[in-house]
Amino acid sequence: MKPTLLAVAHGTRSAAGRRQIRDLVAKVARRRPDLDVRLAYADVQRPHVKEVVAGVRDAVVVPLLLSAGYHVRVDIADAVAGTGIPVTATLGPDDVLVESLAHHLxxxxxxxxAAAGSSDPAWxxxxxxxxAGLGAYVAYASGSDPKVADVVADLRRRGARRIAIAAYLLADGLFYRTLHRAGAxxxxxxxxxxxxxxxxxLRRYESAILTTADRLL
Known part of the structure; x- marks a missing residue:
C-alpha cells in the first residue's frame, strides 16, 4: 500500500479560503482514488499536522505552501521529527504556477x-x-516593500491605464483580499x-516516493 499523502496547509480564518483548500485536496483525492489523502494545518485550523502525523504509519507530507518559511522549517519539521516521514518541496516556486498566472492575466x-513578503533572499x-517571466513588476501583500498598493499607484502616475495583479497566493485570505483594494x-x-x-x-508526492525508493536501493 502506498504511503498516505498528507497535505499540510497554512490555515486561514477565511471561509472561502478554507473551502478552496478543502476543494484542492478533494481534487487530489479524486485523481488518485488509490491513495489515502488527508489534510492538516500548520496554523490557525485543526487538525494540526502533528496530530495527524501521530495517527499515520507511513506518509509523505506535501506542504500546500508557496515558500519554505517558518511553517516548513519549524512546525512541519517538528511534527515529523523522528518519524522518518519525508517532507516534499513546497508547491512554489514552479513554472506551472507561472503558466497558470499567465493564463488568467x-x-x-x-x-x-503580488506575493507574500519574506526576508529570505532566495525566496x-x-x-x-x-x-521577469511575466514581464511584471514585483510587489508584496505583506511585510516586505514595495507594497502592492504603492506599486499600483506609481504605475498610475506613470500613465498606466489598465493594471493587472498576478496574485501569487494559493487561496483566499487576508493577503488576497488586500489585493482587491490595491487600486488595480x-x-x-x-x-x-x-x-x-x-x-x-501529486507531482511533489510522486517525486518523494521515487527519492525514497532510490535511497533504499
Missing part, C-alpha cells in the same frame, strides 16, 4: 506580481525571476483554483 498596460530572488483593474484568482495545483501536489 487579461490584457493590461502593466502587470504586478525574493525566485519572485523576481517569476516576475483586475486580480487573478487564487492559484489553488486552477488545475495546475492538484497536479503539482
Amino acid at each position: 487579461p490584457a493590461a498596460d502593466a502587470v504586478v506580481l 525574493r530572488q525566485s519572485i523576481h525571476e517569476m516576475a 483593474d483586475s486580480v487573478t484568482p487564487p492559484l489553488c483554483l486552477g488545475p495546475a495545483a492538484a497536479a503539482l501536489v
Whole structure:
C-alpha cells in the first residue's frame, strides 16, 4: 500500500479560503482514488499536522505552501521529527504556477506580481525571476516593500491605464483580499483554483516516493 499523502496547509480564518483548500485536496483525492489523502494545518485550523502525523504509519507530507518559511522549517519539521516521514518541496516556486498566472492575466498596460513578503533572499530572488517571466513588476501583500498598493499607484502616475495583479497566493485570505483594494483593474484568482495545483501536489508526492525508493536501493 502506498504511503498516505498528507497535505499540510497554512490555515486561514477565511471561509472561502478554507473551502478552496478543502476543494484542492478533494481534487487530489479524486485523481488518485488509490491513495489515502488527508489534510492538516500548520496554523490557525485543526487538525494540526502533528496530530495527524501521530495517527499515520507511513506518509509523505506535501506542504500546500508557496515558500519554505517558518511553517516548513519549524512546525512541519517538528511534527515529523523522528518519524522518518519525508517532507516534499513546497508547491512554489514552479513554472506551472507561472503558466497558470499567465493564463488568467487579461490584457493590461502593466502587470504586478503580488506575493507574500519574506526576508529570505532566495525566496525574493525566485519572485523576481517569476516576475521577469511575466514581464511584471514585483510587489508584496505583506511585510516586505514595495507594497502592492504603492506599486499600483506609481504605475498610475506613470500613465498606466489598465493594471493587472498576478496574485501569487494559493487561496483566499487576508493577503488576497488586500489585493482587491490595491487600486488595480483586475486580480487573478487564487492559484489553488486552477488545475495546475492538484497536479503539482501529486507531482511533489510522486517525486518523494521515487527519492525514497532510490535511497533504499
